[in-house]
Amino acid sequence: MKIIGLTGGMGMGKTTVAGMFRRAGFPVFDSDREVHRLQGPGGRAVGAIARLVPDALRPGAPGGKGDSIDRSALRRAVISDGSLIAKLEAILHPMVFASRKKFLAACRRARFAWVVIDVPLLFETGADRACDLTVVVSAPRTTQIRRIARRRGMSLADAERLIARQVPDREKRRRADRVIRSGLSKTDTALQVRRLVRELCG
Numbered sequence: 001m002k003i004i005g006l007t008g009g010m011g012m013g014k015t016t017v018a019g020m021f022r023r024a025g026f027p028v029f030d031s032d033r034e035v036h037r038l039q040g041p042g043g044r045a046v047g048a049i050a051r052l053v054p055d056a057l058r059p060g061a062p063g064g065k066g067d068s069i070d071r072s073a074l075r076r077a078v079i080s081d082g083s084l085i086a087k088l089e090a091i092l093h094p095m096v097f098a099s100r101k102k103f104l105a106a107c108r109r110a111r112f113a114w115v116v117i118d119v120p121l122l123f124e125t126g127a128d129r130a131c132d133l134t135v136v137v138s139a140p141r142t143t144q145i146r147r148i149a150r151r152r153g154m155s156l157a158d159a160e161r162l163i164a165r166q167v168p169d170r171e172k173r174r175r176a177d178r179v180i181r182s183g184l185s186k187t188d189t190a191l192q193v194r195r196l197v198r199e200l201c202g
């Protein structure tokens with residue numbers, strides 16, 4: 001089984017491209033979604049994160065799945081305390097890694113030829129070393145900023161801080177085996193994905 005490592009800066013269109021791979025029949029592991037699950041009701045990271053940022057604890061409803069993390073409160077805390085993101089990553093990354101390992105083992109058992117792991121910090125965490133092909137989704141900076149601005153709940157200044165923790169787009173493009181350009185229409189992006197899928201699967 002071969003692994004495609006999919007990455008891209010915030011707002012570049014990674015999740016959209018991952019969806020295109022999924023529709024083409026590839027199993028996809030979505031790291032952001034896994035983080036959200038770990039922070040969601042009864043999630044495994046809730047206790048440790050709540051000890052770090054007590055204000056982010058959202059008590060569960062009676063009879064519900066349990067406590068969860070208020071992501072907006074967590075985002076605000078991350079933004080006001082520069083040392084917090086590294087502590088948060090230290091809690092979450094080993095958990096995400098363990099889930100990814102399980103996902104890959106299940107895909108291997110099911111005899112998939114190719115799978116996709118969608119990892120925002122693919123190069124930053126060294127996850128690229130486990131991949132057979134790395135793909136970066138990239139758009140011009142102005143397009144990236146416009147897309148982030150459109151998303152509710154995150155100001156441009158907040159986005160800039162997370163982007164600053166990411167390997168710059170130019171460096172990602174240099175390191176990746178393939179670049180999917182997402183600066184034009186989604187139809188154009190889908191065409192590039194289709195071309196790559198055809199090349200990989202014959």
Ligand SMILES: CC(C)(COP(=O)(O)OP(=O)(O)OC[C@H]1O[C@@H](n2cnc3c(N)ncnc32)[C@H](O)[C@@H]1O)[C@@H](O)C(=O)NCCC(=O)NCCS
Binds near residue numbers: 075089093162
């Ligand atoms: C910072 C948090 C609270 C922001 O939550 P929010 O709901 O606003 O955003 P979401 O989780 O959907 O992430 C959106 C994008 O932000 C960027 N991003 C998220 N975490 C990080 C990080 N630690 N470093 C750089 N960029 C990041 C990525 O491009 C990601 O795709 C949250 O992302 C988080 O808990 N991050 C720490 C875990 C982590 O490192 N995640 C990255 C994938 S493993």
Ligand SMILES: Nc1ncnc2c1ncn2[C@@H]1O[C@H](COP(=O)(O)OP(=O)(O)OP(=O)(O)O)[C@@H](O)[C@H]1O
Binds near residue numbers: 010014017182189
């Ligand atoms: N050609 C395109 N290819 C991909 N996404 C596009 C394109 N045109 C517009 N978009 C839009 O860009 C926005 C960001 O895309 P998406 O959520 O897939 O990015 P992302 O890289 O996963 O972002 P983040 O890292 O912040 O979670 C979405 O609203 C998506 O619909």
